[in-house]
Amino acid sequence: MTDSNATGPNRRHFLAAAAAGSALAATAARAAPPDPRITEVQDWNVSWGDGVDATPYGLPIHHEAEVIRRNVPWLTADAVSSVNFTPIHALEGTITPQGCAFERHHAGAIDLPKADYRLMIHGLVDRPLVFSYDDLERFPRQNHVYFLECAANSGMEWAGAQLNGCQFTHGMIHNMEYTGVPLRALLAEAGIRPEGKWLLVEGADASAMSRSLPIEKALDDVLVAYKANGEALRKEHGYPVRLVVPGWEGNMWVKWLRRIEVGDAPWEHREETSKYTDTMADGRSRRWTWEMDAKSIITSPSPQARVNHGRGPMVISGLAWSGRGAIRAVHVSLDGGRNWQQARLSGPSHDKALHRFYLDIDWDGSELLLQSRAVDTTGYVQPTKDQLRAIRGVNSVYHMNGIQTWLVKPNGEVENVEIS
Amino acid sequence: MSRFPETLALILCAGTATAGDLGRPALPQEIAAWDLDIRPDGMGLPEGAGDVATGEELFSETCAACHGEFGEGVDRWPKLAGGDGTLADDDPQKTIGSYWPYLSTAWDYIHRAMPFGNARSLDADQTYAILAYLLYSNDLVDEDFVLSRDSFLTVAMPNADGFFPDDRATTELPLFSQPPCMADCKQEVTIRMHATVLDVTPDDAAD
Numbered sequence: 001m002t003d004s005n006a007t008g009p010n011r012r013h014f015l016a017a018a019a020a021g022s023a024l025a026a027t028a029a030r031a032a033p034p035d036p037r038i039t040e041v042q043d044w045n046v047s048w049g050d051g052v053d054a055t056p057y058g059l060p061i062h063h064e065a066e067v068i069r070r071n072v073p074w075l076t077a078d079a080v081s082s083v084n085f086t087p088i089h090a091l092e093g094t095i096t097p098q099g100c101a102f103e104r105h106h107a108g109a110i111d112l113p114k115a116d117y118r119l120m121i122h123g124l125v126d127r128p129l130v131f132s133y134d135d136l137e138r139f140p141r142q143n144h145v146y147f148l149e150c151a152a153n154s155g156m157e158w159a160g161a162q163l164n165g166c167q168f169t170h171g172m173i174h175n176m177e178y179t180g181v182p183l184r185a186l187l188a189e190a191g192i193r194p195e196g197k198w199l200l201v202e203g204a205d206a207s208a209m210s211r212s213l214p215i216e217k218a219l220d221d222v223l224v225a226y227k228a229n230g231e232a233l234r235k236e237h238g239y240p241v242r243l244v245v246p247g248w249e250g251n252m253w254v255k256w257l258r259r260i261e262v263g264d265a266p267w268e269h270r271e272e273t274s275k276y277t278d279t280m281a282d283g284r285s286r287r288w289t290w291e292m293d294a295k296s297i298i299t300s301p302s303p304q305a306r307v308n309h310g311r312g313p314m315v316i317s318g319l320a321w322s323g324r325g326a327i328r329a330v331h332v333s334l335d336g337g338r339n340w341q342q343a344r345l346s347g348p349s350h351d352k353a354l355h356r357f358y359l360d361i362d363w364d365g366s367e368l369l370l371q372s373r374a375v376d377t378t379g380y381v382q383p384t385k386d387q388l389r390a391i392r393g394v395n396s397v398y399h400m401n402g403i404q405t406w407l408v409k410p411n412g413e414v415e416n417v418e419i420s
Numbered sequence: 421m422s423r424f425p426e427t428l429a430l431i432l433c434a435g436t437a438t439a440g441d442l443g444r445p446a447l448p449q450e451i452a453a454w455d456l457d458i459r460p461d462g463m464g465l466p467e468g469a470g471d472v473a474t475g476e477e478l479f480s481e482t483c484a485a486c487h488g489e490f491g492e493g494v495d496r497w498p499k500l501a502g503g504d505g506t507l508a509d510d511d512p513q514k515t516i517g518s519y520w521p522y523l524s525t526a527w528d529y530i531h532r533a534m535p536f537g538n539a540r541s542l543d544a545d546q547t548y549a550i551l552a553y554l555l556y557s558n559d560l561v562d563e564d565f566v567l568s569r570d571s572f573l574t575v576a577m578p579n580a581d582g583f584f585p586d587d588r589a590t591t592e593l594p595l596f597s598q599p600p601c602m603a604d605c606k607q608e609v610t611i612r613m614h615a616t617v618l619d620v621t622p623d624d625a626a627d
Contacts (some may be wrong), residue, residue: 072622077496122451129443164615189443200457205499206539208532259454268460268522270529277583289586294505336609338603356488369609391591395512417617
């Protein structure tokens with residue numbers, strides 16, 4: 001289904017209304033008092049607004065002050081090693097504005113000027129090199145849209161419905177258009193020796209963030225990025241330079257990238273042993289679970305985006321993504337997974353990027369159990385949480401991509417629930 | 421001289437600018453200053469040594485405020501000791517002793533990232549000593565143990581064999597790549613859990 005299809009329910013609704021009661025509707029319209037927003041002259045229609053010198057760099061208008069990153073203070077001991085969440089319940093389209101894209105850092109967001117930036121490549125290479133920021137801008141550039149999802153996104157849902165809002169359950173994700181240099185171009189400058197099979201990628205901050213990256217991925221689609229959504233990376237996203245590891249867990253997208261070492265074996269550092277390993281029911285743990293499985297979430301209606309209108313036309317809006325390719329289809333259920341309908345994808349469809357889907361329904365005002373299910377271009381179908389639990393148990397923390405359920409009540413309230 | 425592989429070089433020759441020769445050689449002193457990482461096989465470990473008693477003193481001064489005197493953890497700060505045999509429990513306690521497969525990971529991380537807020541302040545001997553104490557707290561060595569580059573690989577980590585590479589390609593992908601059911605997929609649906617009952621969402625969450 002594409003955008004060009006007429007939105008069935010809406011049209012049906014209007015046609016039905018026209019047929020059943022055009023006379024009634026006209027009477028109702030006549031009975032309502034005239035709207036003063038129309039009949040009275042408004043201030044903004046009389047006097048000047050802000051000049052072009054008022055806001056050299058704009059923030060969202062104050063009416064949108066609620067659309068911000070939020071954190072859950074009890075999750076972590078200290079805000080400098082913590083996470084906040086993207087307000088996906090209030091965003092539309094596919095691109096995440098940098099200013100509200102979630103942050104996760106382990107020792108705070110550092111202030112690293114471009115002039116002080118250095119990137120070193122060494123280890124099993126012919127020529128150990130140091131690049132400045134300006135050097136990076138002299139390599140041929142590429143632009144790509146990719147999602148970044150923290151492997152722990154939705155992790156609390158392993159134990160069932162916990163946090164009430166998709167910002168909290170699914171907000172450790174963002175989707176940006178990156179400008180940068182393919183990592184393989186930088187590696188080619190240094191010349192990888194044949195024994196070089198793994199890279200250690202390391203950040204400049206105080207958290208000793210480092211991950212082992214297999215050479216196949218490094219030579220495939222990894223980018224060394226310095227711009228996002230057209231502008232410089234924000235401080236909290238790794239200014240001036242971060243790694244972009246498409247489709248793979250966000251922890252590997254090292255921010256403030258300062259060093260790449262080529263080696264013949266993985267390093268097994270803290271973020272790939274103590275953390276980002278997935279413990280199964282028998283106590284053994286999966287490691288190297290880099291790829292993000294296909295997933296989707298209905299962003300509206302959702303607990304923070306309740307239904308403020310009564311019965312009639314309702315837009316169900318959501319996001320879908322896969323670390324293995326693009327999204328082929330999204331299905332939406334109104335009855336807790338008994339029956340499914342094909343949703344409409346709208347907007348760009350890139351590999352390893354967020355997709356926007358819609359289902360436009362004619363709500364009869366009764367209770368709904370909303371679910372969405374993504375299918376990616378490999379044919380993978382987003383599983384239920386119980387299907388995942390049957391294989392992994394409930395203690396794996398990371399990589400929870402199960403189908404989410406929202407209960408929409410007749411009064412328009414929406415709640416995170418776990419269903420059979 | 422272009423250092424690009426042939427395919428890339430071909431593209432670059434087709435009228436676009438070439439990068440070639442960007443960057444400058446990294447000096448040995450520069451590499452030494454940044455190349456601090458340690459690998460499971462011990463690659464990267466510097467000379468040095470530290471015993472349990474010295475480590476206990478250092479740990480008490482610089483680490484215990486957050487991690488507890490024995491590494492048992494204070495409030496929500498991480499636990500570093502204990503949890504032996506809990507990995508298959510409902511609430512697994514993952515610590516250096518119960519979970520970490522390699523000792524090198526702890527040396528590497530403590531040396532580069534701790535103490536929190538004052539990273540890079542421990543020298544090699546101090547790191548060996550603190551880690552010797554953490555091994556002792558985890559009942560993995562005796563109180564007279566001395567950790568050094570030489571004794572490093574003699575320490576057996578209990579959960580060393582507790583990890584296996586990502587197997588989703590065989591255990592999950594075939595199962596989750598079946599044609600999806602579209603109608604009458606289940607008989608009944610019951611709600612088994614409500615987030616509002618748990619009530620852990622921050623107060624100002626809803627608009």
